[in-house]
Amino acid sequence: MDLAAKLQAAGLRSTPKRLAIARLLFDGEDMHVAADAVARMAAQAGLRVSLATVYNTLNQFVAAGLLRRVNLDSERSYFDTNTASHQHIYVEDEQRLIDIPGGQIRVSGLPALPEGMEVRAVEVMVRVGAPKPTQG
Amino acid sequence: MDLAAKLQAAGLRSTPKRLAIARLLFDGEDMHVAADAVARMAAQAGLRVSLATVYNTLNQFVAAGLLRRVNLDSERSYFDTNTASHQHIYVEDEQRLIDIPGGQIRVSGLPALPEGMEVRAVEVMVRVGAPKPTQG
DNA sequence: CTGCAAACTATAATCTCTCTAAACAACGTC
DNA sequence: GACGTTGTTTAGAGAGATTATAGTTTGCAG
Secondary structure: OOHHHHHHHOOOOOOHHHHHHHHHHOOOOOOEEEHHHHHHHHHHOOOOOOHHHHHHHHHHHHHOOOOEEEOOOOOOOEEEOOOOOOEEEEEOOOOEEEEEOOOOOEEEOOOOOOOOOEEEEEEEEEEEEOOOOOOO | OOHHHHHHHOOOOOOHHHHHHHHHHOOOOOOEEEHHHHHHHHHHOOOOOOHHHHHHHHHHHHHOOOOEEEOOOOOOOEEEOOOOOOEEEEEOOOOEEEEEOOOOOEEEOOOOOOOOOEEEEEEEEEEEEOOOOOOO
């Protein structure tokens, strides 16, 4: 997996900062991170990169299709290094996202779409947690 | 539909501000609004209500089960006056949400959950738009 | 090399939302 | 109907995430 080539194939210049951030993100493990976590990871790795560059880079990666943005809550954005079609389980108590491999979940019964529209994405978010005692 | 009774049944005092905001929201039509839109609607209706109260009230309505929070993007929160189990189509080009009645969509193939967890919600968001010419 | 466009940075600005502390109102009690 | 308690409302400050700005630096074509 040549990251420099991956960047260039996506239409992005292969700069040192981008390469370093890409190395943090695409280390083989699928991950779900927020921008501040990326900045922290970068700092820990001894990389001197400004917060603005972290945001710029993440947004460029999303635009280039290298990352996927996940709308988990309105607090902040999360970025998913797995860009293949797949879904998520969100463990609310632990604030942890778990991937559901693509193709495992089937969504049926979609209604007719408005005239001239096509489906761009079907997002499924399964929110789980310990049973609520107040409900029982 | 007695709104004052509805508030009290939800454990909220029936105050003039809450009643007025409830009247704006629960006018019969299901709607999806952001906090600033509610503030604007209130102002247009001649209601003098502070932004803090709009936020407080919306959050209380969510906690009381009168509203549902929808995570559409990370910019802001949207509130859905339809609290029944249902799903959404998001028309990206028009930034418009369309309800899919509950029970119409079926999601199958959910994986096993972590130990001691139960499903709290299954959110489905179908993003649609005009076919992208660059993809064609 | 040289020049230009793109990238990077620090900082300011913006935007959504919450906190704070004080004024105010609902509601039960007498 | 006044009183006290408690919950509401408010203006404004504050917090946190993200973007805009403007100047400097860097990559890369010629």
